[in-house]
Amino acid sequence: MKKQAIYPDPEYFGRYIDQVPDVTIMEALEQSLQELQTLDKATLSAKGDYAYAPGKWTVKDVFQHIIDTERVFAFRTLLFVRNDKNTAPGFDQDLYAGNAFTAQRSLEDILQELIFVRQSTLSLFRSLPDEALLRYGACWKYQMSALAMGFTMVGHQIHHLRILRERYL
Numbered sequence: 001m002k003k004q005a006i007y008p009d010p011e012y013f014g015r016y017i018d019q020v021p022d023v024t025i026m027e028a029l030e031q032s033l034q035e036l037q038t039l040d041k042a043t044l045s046a047k048g049d050y051a052y053a054p055g056k057w058t059v060k061d062v063f064q065h066i067i068d069t070e071r072v073f074a075f076r077t078l079l080f081v082r083n084d085k086n087t088a089p090g091f092d093q094d095l096y097a098g099n100a101f102t103a104q105r106s107l108e109d110i111l112q113e114l115i116f117v118r119q120s121t122l123s124l125f126r127s128l129p130d131e132a133l134l135r136y137g138a139c140w141k142y143q144m145s146a147l148a149m150g151f152t153m154v155g156h157q158i159h160h161l162r163i164l165r166e167r168y169l
Contacts, residue, residue, distance in 0.1 A: 001025055001133050003151050008136060010144035016155030017148060025125055025133065025150045032154045033118045035161070041108055043169060048107035052167045059168050060102040062160055063110045068096045070117050073153050074124060080137040080146040081128055087138040125150055 002022055010017065020028050048060045057065065068091075076088035102110065125133075128146065136145040144152075 001130055001147055003028075003147070005134070006145060006148045006151065007134070008143045008145070010139070010148045010152070011142050012140075013142065013144060013148060013152045016159055017151040019155040019158045020151050025147060026122075028151060028154045029118070029122050029125055032157050033115065033122060035157075036111065036115050036118060039111065041111060044111070044164075045107045047168055049103065050168060057097055058102065059164060060105065060107050060110055061097050061100065062164060062168075063107070063114055064100045064102050065093060065097055066157055066160055067110070067114050067117050068100070069093070069156055070114075070121060070153050073149050073156075074117075074121050076137070076139055077124065077146045077149045080135045080144075080149065081132040083135060085137065088140070090140050121150075121153060 002024055003017060003020060004022060006017065023031070044059060049058050051058045051061075072089075072091050078084075079086065079088050133147040133150070134145055136143055136148075139149070
């Protein structure tokens with residue numbers, strides 16, 4: 001399914017969804033995985049512990065944030081597609097970042113984890129029929145579909161990779 005099928009409008013999350021081309025969710029997830037697999041690991045590793053300003057995340061923190069967010073969003077997707085009507089829990093990204101232990105890990109290890117997480121997300125979405133992608137639930141303050149959640153994950157990655165290129169590299 002393409003993003004034009006997203007209903008209801010997830011409002012806040014549109015800022016991520018809008019960054020994704022109008023392709024199917026599977027094409028978007030696969031393209032985002034290819035982008036991760038072709039990142040310049042040498043350049044990124046050299047900057048792994050760099051933050052562009054005091055109090056900002058390091059390059060490793062940014063990638064860990066993408067991982068953590070994708071795991072939370074994949075859980076939310078699972079709630080929606082299984083018709084669980086509980087409100088999907090929120091999370092404090094700064095709390096997560098402050099407890100991620102990225103300084104003790106190599107950037108290559110973090111990137112490999114991100115690739116594994118994206119592959120897991122791809123497997124989840126590959127298993128879903130269109131009717132499940134259109135199921136929705138409460139996410140934070142908004143109603144959003146599983147389809148919207150998938151495009152949000154891809155757009156979130158696009159957003160942070162752009163920030164890395166503009167402010168870190």
